[in-house]
Amino acid sequence: MNIAYSTELICFLVLSAVIVSGSLAVVLLENIVYSAFLLGGVFLAVAGLYLLLNASFVAAAQILVYVGAVNVLILFAIMLVNKKEKLKPIEGLKTRKIISSGVCGGLLILLLRVSISTKWNLPGPPSIGEEATERIGEHLFTDYLLPFELASILLLMAMIGAIVLARRDISIQTDYINDFRNTKSLSDKKTPLLSENSLK
């Protein structure tokens, strides 16, 4: 075992320890701001795993999209809905936690058994290493062209949908408009319909 092997092994162990403990802390911690920052740490560690797997482009995309966009978005959401509220207790919470822990543990055991006992077709063809970025570009513009374009349309739809959903509704005072008996003429209505006072 030369020094590159041991370095890679140590890097993998450290990154996987960060991922496992960080994900547990994200789920279990009470303070959600800590959870959000630890989620960023988990994303960074996953990007480190991608670097160990000779995928520098996907690691960069992971850091840019997850740490730079998704995590910041989650932090913004936490700050926008930051209200300390007393969660009212519900009955059967403890049994629900126990049952779901059993289900998740069973799923974990099943996945571990499948991943260990399966005879994977190893070793595969040699890894192309740093040419991966060029190969991803070739894939995106030849055989994965349709999913690529669909992904761009999906991003556009998500952007417009998020704007429409999160926009504050502008309400105009309608008693001026619905003034059916014409008690006041239009010129008497001093307040313009779209002013700072009429917008709530």
Next chain:
Amino acid sequence: MLENSIGPVPLQAYLIVAAFLFCTGVWGLINSRNAVRVLMSIELMLNAVNINLMSFSSYIDGSIIRGQVFSIFVITVAAAEAAVGLAILLSLYRNRVTIDMESFNLLKW
């Protein structure tokens, strides 16, 4: 087993880490009462799937790397999902003034 694999880390180690991450995400998804934490658990699960795709792409499909392309698509969909999910969360908070998952039972019997 070690001399058969590419490096010192076997494929199964990556799969084990991904399985643990996925199960943590499932547990958080079921048990969280804060709606933001539910979205964070979904992101954890998507990351576990990405680790699986990347490790298979590196160990078994090393010359064509279809797994890396798939994981880029997964990252794209995850970004879109996070944006729309948080927008839905903000509009829910504006209407119900709470983010407790147990109080979002308008469509439940």
